[in-house]
Amino acid sequence: MLRLVNTFYISIKILVYSNAGSKQKEKVMLEQTKIVLSNVSFDLGLFRKELIKALKWLQPSEIVALKNWCSENFSGRFDEIASEVLHPQLSL
Numbered sequence: 033m034l035r036l037v038n039t040f041y042i043s044i045k046i047l048v049y050s051n052a053g054s055k056q057k058e059k060v061m062l063e064q065t066k067i068v069l070s071n072v073s074f075d076l077g078l079f080r081k082e083l084i085k086a087l088k089w090l091q092p093s094e095i096v097a098l099k100n101w102c103s104e105n106f107s108g109r110f111d112e113i114a115s116e117v118l119h120p121q122l123s124l
Contacts (some may be wrong), residue, residue, distance in 0.1 A: 062094045066101060073106060080113050087117070 065086040072078040083102075086094060099118055102110045 050068060062097060065090065065098060069102065070105070073109075076109060079106075079109075080117060083113065083117050084095060 065082075068082050069079060069086070072082050086098065090098060097117070099114065102114065
């Protein structure tokens with residue numbers, strides 16, 4: 033039942049996303065990312081993987097908003113992942 037609800041919810045999001053304007057699409061993707069990260073926050077490895085995927089499709093302004101949201105919601109656990117994923121060191 034839960035899988036059916038999640039599938040329905042994602043289908044609605046895709047429908048809204050496909051019919052939305054540019055600003056609305058950005059908001060939908062950011063909100064979807066927040067939902068995914070909330071659902072995988074129990075596993076830091078999975079959280080990191082989903083965060084990396086999200087950075088590939090979010091706009092710079094959305095990444096800033098996501099970073100702030102993560103800091104507010106996952107404070108201590110998020111700090112080490114944030115430094116690794118959102119501010120990677122350049123390897124020369």
